[in-house]
Amino acid sequence: MITPWDVSEDVDYKKTMEKFGIRPFKDVLHKIEDPHYLMRRGVIFGHRDFENIIKSINEKKKFAVVSGMMPSGKMHFGHKMIVDQLIYYQRYNVKIYIPIADLEAYWARGMDFEKTKKLAIEEYITNYIALGLNLEDTDIYLQSKKDVVKDLSLKLAKRVNFSEMKGIYGFSGDTNIGHIFAPILQVADILHPQLEEKLPVLVPVGIDQDPHIRLTRDIAGRSKDFNFIPPSSTYHRFITGLLGGKMSSSKGDTAIFLSDKPSKSLKKKVMSCKTGGRETLEEQRKLGGIPEECVVYEFYVYHLIGDDKELKEIYNKCKSGELMCGACKKHCYEKIVEFLNDLSEKRESAREYAKEIVNNM
Amino acid sequence: MITPWDVSEDVDYKKTMEKFGIRPFKDVLHKIEDPHYLMRRGVIFGHRDFENIIKSINEKKKFAVVSGMMPSGKMHFGHKMIVDQLIYYQRYNVKIYIPIADLEAYWARGMDFEKTKKLAIEEYITNYIALGLNLEDTDIYLQSKKDVVKDLSLKLAKRVNFSEMKGIYGFSGDTNIGHIFAPILQVADILHPQLEEKLPVLVPVGIDQDPHIRLTRDIAGRSKDFNFIPPSSTYHRFITGLLGGKMSSSKGDTAIFLSDKPSKSLKKKVMSCKTGGRETLEEQRKLGGIPEECVVYEFYVYHLIGDDKELKEIYNKCKSGELMCGACKKHCYEKIVEFLNDLSEKRESAREYAKEIVNNM
Numbered sequence: 001m002i003t004p005w006d007v008s009e010d011v012d013y014k015k016t017m018e019k020f021g022i023r024p025f026k027d028v029l030h031k032i033e034d035p036h037y038l039m040r041r042g043v044i045f046g047h048r049d050f051e052n053i054i055k056s057i058n059e060k061k062k063f064a065v066v067s068g069m070m071p072s073g074k075m076h077f078g079h080k081m082i083v084d085q086l087i088y089y090q091r092y093n094v095k096i097y098i099p100i101a102d103l104e105a106y107w108a109r110g111m112d113f114e115k116t117k118k119l120a121i122e123e124y125i126t127n128y129i130a131l132g133l134n135l136e137d138t139d140i141y142l143q144s145k146k147d148v149v150k151d152l153s154l155k156l157a158k159r160v161n162f163s164e165m166k167g168i169y170g171f172s173g174d175t176n177i178g179h180i181f182a183p184i185l186q187v188a189d190i191l192h193p194q195l196e197e198k199l200p201v202l203v204p205v206g207i208d209q210d211p212h213i214r215l216t217r218d219i220a221g222r223s224k225d226f227n228f229i230p231p232s233s234t235y236h237r238f239i240t241g242l243l244g245g246k247m248s249s250s251k252g253d254t255a256i257f258l259s260d261k262p263s264k265s266l267k268k269k270v271m272s273c274k275t276g277g278r279e280t281l282e283e284q285r286k287l288g289g290i291p292e293e294c295v296v297y298e299f300y301v302y303h304l305i306g307d308d309k310e311l312k313e314i315y316n317k318c319k320s321g322e323l324m325c326g327a328c329k330k331h332c333y334e335k336i337v338e339f340l341n342d343l344s345e346k347r348e349s350a351r352e353y354a355k356e357i358v359n360n361m
Numbered sequence: 362m363i364t365p366w367d368v369s370e371d372v373d374y375k376k377t378m379e380k381f382g383i384r385p386f387k388d389v390l391h392k393i394e395d396p397h398y399l400m401r402r403g404v405i406f407g408h409r410d411f412e413n414i415i416k417s418i419n420e421k422k423k424f425a426v427v428s429g430m431m432p433s434g435k436m437h438f439g440h441k442m443i444v445d446q447l448i449y450y451q452r453y454n455v456k457i458y459i460p461i462a463d464l465e466a467y468w469a470r471g472m473d474f475e476k477t478k479k480l481a482i483e484e485y486i487t488n489y490i491a492l493g494l495n496l497e498d499t500d501i502y503l504q505s506k507k508d509v510v511k512d513l514s515l516k517l518a519k520r521v522n523f524s525e526m527k528g529i530y531g532f533s534g535d536t537n538i539g540h541i542f543a544p545i546l547q548v549a550d551i552l553h554p555q556l557e558e559k560l561p562v563l564v565p566v567g568i569d570q571d572p573h574i575r576l577t578r579d580i581a582g583r584s585k586d587f588n589f590i591p592p593s594s595t596y597h598r599f600i601t602g603l604l605g606g607k608m609s610s611s612k613g614d615t616a617i618f619l620s621d622k623p624s625k626s627l628k629k630k631v632m633s634c635k636t637g638g639r640e641t642l643e644e645q646r647k648l649g650g651i652p653e654e655c656v657v658y659e660f661y662v663y664h665l666i667g668d669d670k671e672l673k674e675i676y677n678k679c680k681s682g683e684l685m686c687g688a689c690k691k692h693c694y695e696k697i698v699e700f701l702n703d704l705s706e707k708r709e710s711a712r713e714y715a716k717e718i719v720n721n722m
Contacts, residue, residue: 107519147508150515154505157542158468162523163534173524177545181518184538 013045013237016207020214022046022235028054036088038081038236040308041301044204046235048213052200053232062093064193064201066231068186070101071119072109073249074257075127077303078239083131085204085236090134095199098140099149099189100124100358106144107178113144121358122351127258129350130343135357143185145361148195153188157181159222160215168211187216190231201231206238239302240295242273261344262337270296270333276318277325289318289325296325296332304335374406374598377568381575383407383596389415397449399442399597401669402662405565407596409574413561414593423454425554425562427592429547431462432480433470434610435618436488438664439600444492446565446597451495456560459501460510460550461485461719467505468539474505482719483712488619490711491704496718504546506722509556514549518542520583521576529572548577551592562592567599600663601656603634622705623698631657631694637679638686650679650686657686657693665696 016022025047029035031054038044056063067082086096100120105111120142129135143149162180165171171180190212193201203213213233220228241247241254248254253269260266276290276297291297297318305311317323377383386408390396392415399405417424428443447457461481466472481503490496504510523541526532532541551573554562564574574594581589602608602615609615614630621627637655639645652658658679666672678684 103515106516110519144512144515150511151505154464154511154539154542155467157539158471158537161535161537162532162541165538166534171523173527174522176519176522177526177542178515178518180523181515181538181542 013207016210017046020210022048022207022210025050025234032057034091036085037306037308038084038302042237043081043302044085044234044236046207047233048217049200049230049232050202050234051232052229053202056200057092060093062095062197062199064095064097064199065089066097066099066190066193066201066203068099068101068189069120069124070105071116071124072105072111073123074259075123076247076249076255076257077299078247078255080131080258080303081236081239082204083128083133085234086128087132087134089202095193096133096138097189097193098128098138099146099186100140100142101182101186103143103178103185104182107176107182113142117142117358121354123259125354125357126347126350127343129354130346131258135353140357140361142358142361143189149185149188149192152192152195153181153185156187156191156219156223157184159219160184164215168215183212183215184219186212187219190216191220191226191228194226194228198227198229200229202233203231204234204236207235210235240274240298242269242295244274244295256336258340258343259347260340262340266336267333270336271326271329273329275325275329281324284324285321288321289323291315291318294318296329299332299336304332304339374568377571378407381571383409383568383571386411386595393418395452397446398667398669399445399663403598404442404663405446405595405597407568408594409578410561410591410593411563411595412593413590414563417561418453421454423456423558423560425456425458425560426450427458427460427551427554427562427564429460429462429550430481430485431466432477432485433466433472435620436484437608437610437616437618438660439608439616441492441619441664442597442600443565444489444494446595447489448493450563456554457494457499458550458554459489459499460507460547461501461503462543462547464504464539464546465543468537468543474503478503478719482715484620486715486718487708487711488704490715491707492619496714501718501722503719503722504550510546510549510553513553513556514542514546517548517552517580517584518545520580521545525576529576544573544576545580547573548580551577552581552587552589555587555589559588559590561590563594564592565595565597568596569599571596601635601659603630603656605635605656617697619701619704620708621701623701627697628694631697632687632690634690636686636690642685645685646682649682650684652676652679655679657690660693660697665693665700 017024023046025039025045026042028047028050029039032039053063065086067086089096102113102116105116106113125140165180165183169183190201190203193199205213213231217230220230239247243254245254256269273295276292276294278284278287278289300311300314314323318328378385384407386400386406387403389408389411390400393400414424426447428447450457461477463474463477466477467474486501526541526544530544551562551564554560566574574592578591581591600608604615606615617630634656636657637651637653639648639650661672661675675684679689
């Protein structure tokens with residue numbers, strides 16, 4: 001599945017890519033001088049028009065990255081990937097935009113504005129800062145307070161009809177008008193940086209967000225009067241849940257949250273996660289483990305081990321039958337504890353700054 | 362049909378009133394100390410909750426009137442009625458709001474914003490001022506520029522679903538999302554004055570606008586968090602076109618425009634309009650005319666003769682066979698010329714002020 005030296009693809013991802021014209025990231029990888037490990041390792045596996053961004057990077061020209069957040073529940077490791085990418089892009093000449101989708105949360109989930117704001121501050125922005133994102137030059141905003149985005153969305157709303165929205169999002173007669181409008185507000189989030197300055201915009205997302213990207217590119221194409229550059233996008237794989245399925249905020253057993261404290265129960269969660277181990281220790285010594293099917297190994301690949309050499313060593317030790325799952329999980333837990341302790345400390349100083357940012361909006 | 366002393370009803374109007382719970386205006390007429398002639402004469406024939414406005418008037422308390430305009434083509438006498446009503450309410454403690462529906466014109470008719478603005482200034486606002494409306498304390502605004510209204514509409518959009526909008530407005534899959542959103546923006550136009558100050562709001566409209574009023578009252582009722590007073594409304598009859606059908610901007614023969622110049626062709630238009638005359642002069646001398654079916658008489662009632670005594674005299678002379686249609690039409694034309702000349706002169710000084718108002722928005 002995923003190794004640090006071989007970019008392979010799942011069949012499902014491949015199908016989606018072919019159907020919707022998403023192109024393999026590995027085809028452009030060699031053009032990037034210093035790719036992020038998520039790129040090198042194929043976690044970021046697809047793109048649209050990423051060449052535009054590479055061109056800006058290589059010519060040291062400015063580009064924009066838009067990455068929205070819809071605060072709902074606690075942040076887990078799956079959410080961290082997007083922040084890692086934003087941090088990576090900050091080494092270049094980039095302007096980052098982070099819309100907080102409080103209007104969408106209101107329309108689609110009935111969340112009131114104050115609650116969304118509180119969650120954005122305490123959970124999301126605090127963690128973004130603690131993870132290392134520099135918010136100084138970042139335009140982080142509440143949708144409900146951003147007039148330029150709201151105004152753009154009202155104009156763009158003319159350029160798409162109900163059938164199209166129904167086709168993309170499955171809206172029905174029961175859907176409230178705000179909810180129907182929400183994707184257009186998101187389109188405006190993505191396109192509005194170009195109102196100020198005509199520059200390429202990148203939207204790094206999970207594959208489930210591609211309908212938004214397609215809608216945005218369609219609307220951009222229809223809006224000759226604005227002369228938009230259709231946004232570029234990258235697609236990253238989803239992290240596997242601890243038990244093998246999806247990592248989900250609403251199922252505590254499947255996820256490790258960024259605010260989890262080192263504890264017996266956390267250790268138990270890690271120690272009982274799905275691995276690529278064999279039925280018996282003896283068999284594993286003989287045949288080796290299967291890191292390609294191992295949640296622990298995926299944690300190393302996605303989050304815990306930035307160094308390719310170190311990662312390859314673990315891979316080899318597993319494959320050769322030298323490393324047993326028990327020891328490996330313990331090692332993983334230790335790395336997680338180290339990470340969480342460090343993050344927790346950084347959150348302490350981040351919290352006030354996060355509050356300040358949102359209260360100044 | 363319509364006489365200055367007897368408030369009768371058309372069957373169609375009556376049906377609509379019964380179906381949708383609009384109440385007869387004549388039932389509240391006696392509570393108004395100094396009613397407008399359009400009220401006295403039954404041109405304003407129905408209402409919802411007008412008692413709230415009467416209460417404010419009699420207690421000298423403040424109320425609001427909201428009356429939107431969607432500039433499209435030239436203003437004719439049919440459009441004048443609403444301005445007459447606004448002028449009437451200015452004798453009381455009123456705050457008038459006039460939204461210019463440039464967003465709706467964009468969504469529903471593809472009119473660009475600059476064109477709508479130009480038409481609003483040159484045709485509508487200039488005529489409003491020339492007709493005698495005082496815009497000093499009036500909040501006249503472009504929808505596209507009014508943040509408080511846009512923000513309110515985005516919130517209210519959660520409170521109505523697509524089926525309801527489809528049921529009221531007949532929207533289909535082809536309808537663009539802006540157009541679907543437009544009525545909610547209008548709801549926000551009507552309700553937003555209450556965000557500042559909790560006061561009764563009146564919306565004087567033609568009966569065709571009642572679906573908007575019902576939607577507004579429904580949404581107000583669902584928005585307990587805002588504690589809105591459901592808006593009051595009045596309903597006026599449509600003026601009949603010169604040829605007997607609808608008065609329409611797009612059919613020049615049916616309408617007299619406020620910018621029409623006295624001319625042979627205008628005279629011809631008036632002289633050939635539909636009257637309540639008999640087949641022959643002889644017959645008319647014997648039986649009298651039928652003012653109830655006469656467009657000329659309607660012009661007197663709606664626009665040209667404010668004094669009830671003068672109007673009654675004409676009515677009687679017609680009924681008795683003393684007044685023939687030719688002379689009556691000539692008299693009507695003279696009154697129209699007088700009116701148009703006066704208005705044209707007033708427009709000269711109004712034009713600059715109108716421009717100033719909109720450019721300061």
